[in-house]
Amino acid sequence: MNVGRGYRLSEFLIWTRRELYVLLALGVVPVCLYELAQWRWLTVPWTVVALIGTATAFIVSFKNTQTYGRTLEAQQVWGGILNVSRAWGLMSRDYLKDERLTRQLVDRHLAWVTVLRYQMRRQRAWESTGRRTNAEYQRNYHVPEQETALEAELARLLPPDELAAVLAARNKATQLMSHQSRAIRELFERGEIVINFFIELEKVLKELLDHQGRSERIKNFPYPRQYAIINTFFIRFFCVLLPFGLLKEFDALNAIANGWMKGHMVWLVIPFSVMISWMYTTLEQVGASTENPFEGGANDVPIAQINRMIEVELRQLLGDADLPPLLRPKNNIIL
Template identity: 35%
Template sequence: MYTNKTFPLRIILFFCWRELLWFTLLSVAVLAAYKGLGWKFVAIPFLPVATIGTAVAFYVGFKNNSSYERLWEARRIWGAITNVSRSWATLVNTTVGRQQYDDNPDAISRVRRQLLLRQVGWVNALRIQLRRRVLWQEDPTVRSLHVKLVQQQHRQAEEMHSTLEPFLASFELACTDCGATNVPNLLLHAQANQLAELKSRGLLDGFEHASLSALVVECFAQQGAAERIKSFPFPRQYAHFSTIFVSLFTFLLPFALVGEMAKFGEDAVWLALPFSILISWVFFSMESIGDASENPFENGLNDVPMTAICRNIEIDLRELLGDTPLPERIVAVDGVLL
């Protein structure tokens, strides 16, 4: 997530200098043809191009809107993950083994701590899994794909291991190493399993077990929702044609502007240059803002700040457990909060 109020020119240019260069070259070429070579026929009327412009503005608006909704839904999901984690911590902390607490406070506290830290483990495992690049984004050459896949799985397993180490019992940690396909799933299963065990040992009654099980089901729902956004990109037929339409429009623009400016006299034709670049840039920017927001889990500038959210959940839960000192909050670096 970009956290500053405004974007410095440096960042804006970083994302569009290639296109600006192209718009400039094209406009210069058109002007050169018109003025230098005297090819008057490169001047075309503006009205038909404006018609495309309006239709394209509609289309780009639709893409922007949809991308924003994807981003906002992603943030909503991580909000719900925060909520369910806090509810989990509170219900676990107040109900698990309440009747038996005075008999054996240490054992009960240990169980509760285990259930809370595993929840922190789950949110972190989910974060790592979501930030992984999906395979359909890679180059589809089969051989290199296989190599990449193995390398990536290796790297990810290491990151998963080191991240989850503080939160899981050693046997669970081992289990997540040996090639499990979906670590967050396994952790939720472990939560449900421990709940059932606590019920059979009488540390939870039927009502409490049902309430806590419902929270596990909610965790599955939010995990699935996040995975859905990750694995179902903004449909390519919509996304790619938006890019094509904008490219077409910006290509035609200098021709049409030369024509329109020529109406004001031959001296005004030079104004087509700055105008063409400016209008092209506005349309290109609108298009690429949508593009940059449609995938909210890709380590980009506009991501959902999952690392910060995971840390906040850890702080909330450790505070309930009475741990000191609490871990530090994640702060934005160069205006970017991950």
């Protein structure tokens, strides 16, 4: 997530420079053939280009709206995890008299949040961080899950036997929830908590599992591929046709032009076609980078920071003085 005032134009230009090179070539070739080779027939009616551009604009707008909705839902899910975690910390502290047992419940919960964020960072085939432009931009910020192994994170929170069982499980987050539920049941059977407290704690676990399921759905079910690919096809088709549609329009401006540009107005097709096409391709690229809010991109939901906030607040509830620091952004990006 970008926590600064925004991205600079220079960052966008560097991020999209490969597309700009292609768009520049798409603009130069038709103009050279039209003006230098005198291929005056090399035009496309502007009405055709305008209709395709309008349809493309609707498709791009639809996709960006949907991808923003996915990111917004991911923010809501992890905001919910933060709020329920606070409730879990208070209940664990106030429902139990034994501080050791309270710490076990809190540590296991912190392990669950940690495991869930690591699961969310696993790469999927449809995600865009593997693209060259996004991979290059990743050098500007930290992805915590790529810097520290999950086992090292869990080793400070779980006993060795439980750690081994969790690491061996296919869905580690669900496995931890199973251990947490079993621990609560054992506390109830030993008389450490009354039935009302037991029921309340189980309700919190159910709510956390609901947040886990919603987070997994966003991660494991991408924006529909048929819409994503048709969006790409339309944009590329429009960018190819746009210079051909502008040739006759700019050539007609020679009749009213004066000075050194008279007779050469068609060359303006190059900068204007690049500028218009760049707007479409950049919108498509922004939508693709927003589509998967857990992939490790610069616009991700900051789940590692939320995890750290949960740990700091829960350890404060337990009276700990040696608290881990909050994560610091690098180049205004924090994950």
